[in-house]
Amino acid sequence: MHIVSALFVENFELRQAPGPAARLDLTGAMFSMAAPSAVPVTIAPHLVVLVYCPPTDAGQGVLAVVFRRTGDPTVPVTDDDQVAHNVSPFTVDPGKFTYRLVRGELEFTDYDQVFAHCRLDQGEWLVVPFTLLPPV
16 A cells, blocks of 8 residues: 555545545645744644555555654654654555545644654655744
């Protein structure tokens, strides 16, 4: 299995389409946002991770998402670096797609970046940046 995409979004909807096929409507894909108030502040943006399972795979895996202050996945995780984490097992039919919604409560003490490090089982990390901007 592999991650097709991982994005922070404002909203998503799953709907049926002819075929039978499914559609995942993503709106408000973002890599930054204005803070709702002055720091310190906690936000919980939606991270949608799309996963594809080839027909030859078993269809069972574990998605790990670690929200960190560094974007370098080769740097060991420390208590100061890790903001939040989520680990969830999942199943998907071979030859199909699935998605996982992850909402980490991210504490910001300054206007800076957090990186969502995503991986399946013990695979390679996919890193998605998120920047908190000053309120407008």
